[in-house]
Amino acid sequence: MDARLRIRESRYSRRRTSRPSTRRRWSSAAFSSTRRWTGSWPPPLPCGLATKCGSGHTVATGSPTSPLRNSATGRRVCMQVTVSGRAREQELRRAASIAELPSFELKSRAAVDWDATVLQVSRTGLCLKTPGRDYRWHPGLLHTRVEAGWTHPLVRAMALTQGDRVLDCTLGLGTDASFVALLTRVPVTGIELQPALALMAQEGLRDAGHAVRVVNADSRLLLGGLPDGSFDVVWGDPMFPVGAAVTHSLDLVRHIGSHAPLGQGWLDQARRVAKKRVVVRDTWNGTLLETMSPDKILNTMRQRPRYGIWLG
Ligand SMILES: C[S@@+](CC[C@H](N)C(=O)[O-])C[C@H]1O[C@@H](n2cnc3c(N)ncnc32)[C@H](O)[C@@H]1O
Structure with missing residues (x-):
């Protein structure tokens, strides 16, 4: 964590403890x-x-039904989804079901463009892979x-x-x-x-x-x-x-x-x-x-x- 932030946070908690709330x-x-x-x-x-979609499943009102578009260029924004090297059958199934959503496309690991952002399904959950860094929740x-x-x-x-x-x-x-x-x-x-x-x-x-x-x-x-x-x-x-x-x-x-x-x-x-x-x-x-x-x-x-x- 950023050192300045840590200091600010500890000041913040000190202030809170010195003024007890009712x-x-x-x-x-x-x-x-x-x-x-x-x-x-x-x-x-x-x-x-909640609304019912055509297949009878309950979906949220306002959920995207088509891929996101870049607001400046109007171009489709589709994120690649793939699995990790040690993926099992269940990770493959999960990646495939994510790819059914409008803003994703399923790619094999060999076909992935690793210079772009990739959502990877692994045994430990979802990971967003970017050229410089991996992110998890x-x-x-x-x-x-x-x-x-x-x-x-x-x-x-x-x-x-x-x-x-x-x-x-x-x-x-x-x-x-x-x-x-x-x-x-x-x-x-x-x-x-x-x-x-x-x-x-x-x-x-x-x-x-x-x-x-x-x-x-x-x-x-x-x-x-x-x-x-x-x-x-x-x-x-x-x-x-x-x-x-x-x-x-x-x-x-x-x-x-x-x-x-x-x-x-x-x-x-x-x-x-x-x-x-x-x-x-x-x-x-x-x-x-x-x-x-x-x-x-x-x-x-x-x-x-x-x-x-x-x-x-
Ligand atoms: C500053 S972050 C919010 C952080 C959040 N309060 C938290 O505790 O983690 C803003 C988030 O709002 C989302 N967002 C922006 N516009 C939105 C919209 N119109 N509808 C739903 N989400 C939106 C962004 O994608 C982004 O993830």
């Missing part, structure tokens, strides 16, 4: 004993999100959030209480979503536009036992199909600007995540769907919130994210 704090011990989702997997999709900075518990700025911005239904419109690796699910004790629904990220997040969150239902869809389209007030909080954490100083734990998201802005249409729909509030995160020196006119802005510490809040 609300319940989550110790790491409580976290480890309660972290696994014990209900059915995957947690069921909330009403309004990881919980990000979940431990620092768990340490802060109910006093974490994200929770304060959401005015979260136990039982709140939260819709995460920009899931990424699901660090925020799993933290919120731990506190609310209600499965969080997380929408991720990038298909490979959605697959990796789904596998990682499932294996780590987090109550997050992953939907591969564009939240700008999906929100339009949801009933008014169907979630208590709608959460947006759009991609930070290129060059912004963010933790290395977001390198995978930075590498393949969508940089398209959420926009005013998303905000209008989010406000309709959120019963209590919409919350959007911006970097400490970003200008996004100023262009979106929130009802209020929660500034935390210097060089820490800011949260824009729209009340329901």
